[in-house]
Every structure is written in C-alpha cells, then in structure tokens.
Amino acid sequence: MEQQTQQQIEDGGNNQAAGTNNRWAPTPPQLRILKGLYYDKGFKYPTPEQIQEICLHLKQYGQIEDKNVFFWFQNLKARERQKLKEFRNVPVGGSLDLNFGSTGSTSNYRSTDRSIDLNFGSRVGYGADGSIMEQRGEYHQEIETLPLFPMHGEDIFGNMKTTSEGGSGYGGDSRISLELSLNSYGDADMV
C-alpha cells in the first residue's frame, strides 16, 4: 500500500483555493516534524499548550491550526493502536471456534496496579530550562485543567491559551525547541 504518488497539494503557505479546499493537509515539512515528534521523540500526548507550540512552529511551513495538530495526534494514536491489536487471535465465533487459549494471547490488561511510582504528577511539568516534560500517565490523565478541546467549533483553544497560563505559572515564553532530526521522515514513502 502506501502509494506515495499522492500529491499532497502542499500549498506552501496559503494557497487556499478559496472555498475549494477546506480540509487541512500537512505539507511535507509539517509532516516530517510531526512524525519526528511522534516517532522519534515518542511524543504522543501533547497538552493543549504544547499543541499550540507545535502549531505555531509549523505555521512557517504552511497554514495550520491548533485543531489540526490535535487531530493529527489523535488519529495517529488511534490508528496505530488499532493496527496493533489485530494480532490477537480472536476467533470466538460460531464457525471459527477457538478453545483453550493457548497461544500467547497477550493479555493486555489495563492493570491499575502499578507498583511503581505513585507520584504521578501527570500534570505536565516544565523543566527549569523551559523544556516540556510530560507524557501520559496512562490510566486517565486527570489533568484538571485539560479541557479536551476538540468538538466542533473553531476556537476550541480559545480558552486555554491566551491570558493565564494556568498553574504552570509560566508566562510568556514557554519555548520549546524541536530539535528536528533531519530524518528521512519525509515520506518519500515507499512504493
């Protein structure tokens, strides 16, 4: 699969053919960066703040909004997980029986028992140097202030950024640095 011949119509900035194209499509550079974050950095759970940072950075490579970044991560996570699960042998059917669950059926427990750290401070933490340190704590991230933005609407983010920084107390410049490793992410995908 992966037909790469697909031309993503990278409107190098804002080629929005007025009214014709509403759907955002990542430009190659944007995609490269996003993939770099996701795969290289293992950065999969960006907080609203981080989404903004990323989005802001990606703007120089083409038109893009916060929600696009948000969806991009959401979709990738969802699809990756889906793909991953297809392995379990899941016969359980009338015609295709199963019986004796031999085969290392990877019991994917959602264990709530983690003997390790309890000091989950799931909440994002900003390093002193300004780098963002975070990553989901599994379970349910109860980031109190996390609004879970999307949902139809345009300004989903309108409320989170802007003025207050919330508890971070990190005003103004929460600059992040993306150390983009020039990997061959660019698709150039196969086929």
Place this chain on the structure above:
Amino acid sequence: MEQQTQQQIEDGGNNQAAGTNNRWAPTPPQLRILKGLYYDKGFKYPTPEQIQEICLHLKQYGQIEDKNVFFWFQNLKARERQKLKEFRNVPVGGSLDLNFGSTGSTSNYRSTDRSIDLNFGSRVGYGADGSIMEQRGEYHQEIETLPLFPMHGEDIFGNMKTTSEGGSGYGGDSRISLELSLNSYGDADMV
C-alpha cells in the same frame, strides 16, 4: 449502484503478481459473502472482532487481510450514503424508484454475538442502487476491548524508541523533552 457492466476480472484466487499488484481485489466468493452480510443480513457495522472473523473465513477464498474487510465495509457504507445524498439533489424529473430491496431476511440487527453466519449460500441480487435503509443508532455491543486496524503499516524509520507501552505500559519513561529549535522561527524556509 454497481452497474455491473464491469466484470472486474480479478483472477479468482490469487493474483499476487509479486510486487506488481498490491491492491487487493475480492474474489467472487469473497465478494458474494461480503455482500451477503451487508445486504442480506444488514450487517453493516462489524466490530473489529467480527472483521477478523470474517476475514479469517474469507481467507479460504483468496488472500485477504483485516484491513481489506474493514475498508470494504467503510467504502460501501460511505458510497451508499453519498449516492443517497445525490438523489436528493436530483431535479426530480423522472422516476426514481426507491426500491426497498429487502432481499429476504430483513434482520437488521447488530448481532450481539461474535459469530456470524457465513454459511448462507444464498446468492443475492443486489444490483439495485441505494436500497439500503437506515440502521444507525443501534446500540453497541460491548464485548470487551476492541481493536481495529487500518492505516498504513509503514515503519520506515521504525524508531518507536519511546515507551510504546502498548497497553499496560506504565513506563516511568514518559518523559520527553520537546526541543524545538526556535531559532528557525525567523527563518524563511517556506516550502
């Protein structure tokens, strides 16, 4: 739809011309079964488990993967919706027969069981166009955890270094630092 004038001559079996042919095409038996499920059984929303079961069953009729089944259902549903939509815009001039082709069993249920009756050998004649009826809003059958799978499976750089907790992962890891060289902010690297 399907103005069956086309005889998609897919080598009824296994055309895998190594490397040359990547795109899956249902073999006649597979197509017959799939359509039977969709039209006869009104089976339109297979769960991941059911998809696997169907796929497994169809394997005896030719090479096939879960995602193929997944896409098949997705596309069929989408295209019927699309067609119905078009109908509404048609300048109602002639005779749009809204055939309610209830080919036999009207079982429009979302089987609460994982077993799918693939043993119906009845050939159906769904040559008609949108004759599908609504079925949305059905209740969900909470089986357990659901997988799914689509999406490309490219692992080009398969770095995935991160935690990849996959499911139970509660790695202490989860701590990345997003370093985005902001220096490129001013850079005019427009695509």
Place this chain on the structure above:
DNA sequence: AATGTATGAATGAACG
C-alpha cells in the same frame, strides 16, 4: 491512447 467509472486505500474531522 484518452476518458469514464467502480472501488481500494488513506486520512482529516467529528461523534458519543
């Protein structure tokens, strides 16, 4: 060959 059509595949967006 060029054009049209059916359909597999991919993915952004949105729902519950």
Place this chain on the structure above:
DNA sequence: CGTTCATTCATACATT
C-alpha cells in the same frame, strides 16, 4: 478514546 463519517487519492478495467 474508540469508532464512524466525509473526502480525496490512486488504480484497475471498461468503453469509445
């Protein structure tokens, strides 16, 4: 978050 919808891209055949 898992699932579904909407659009679009890509490609195999079919048609003329």
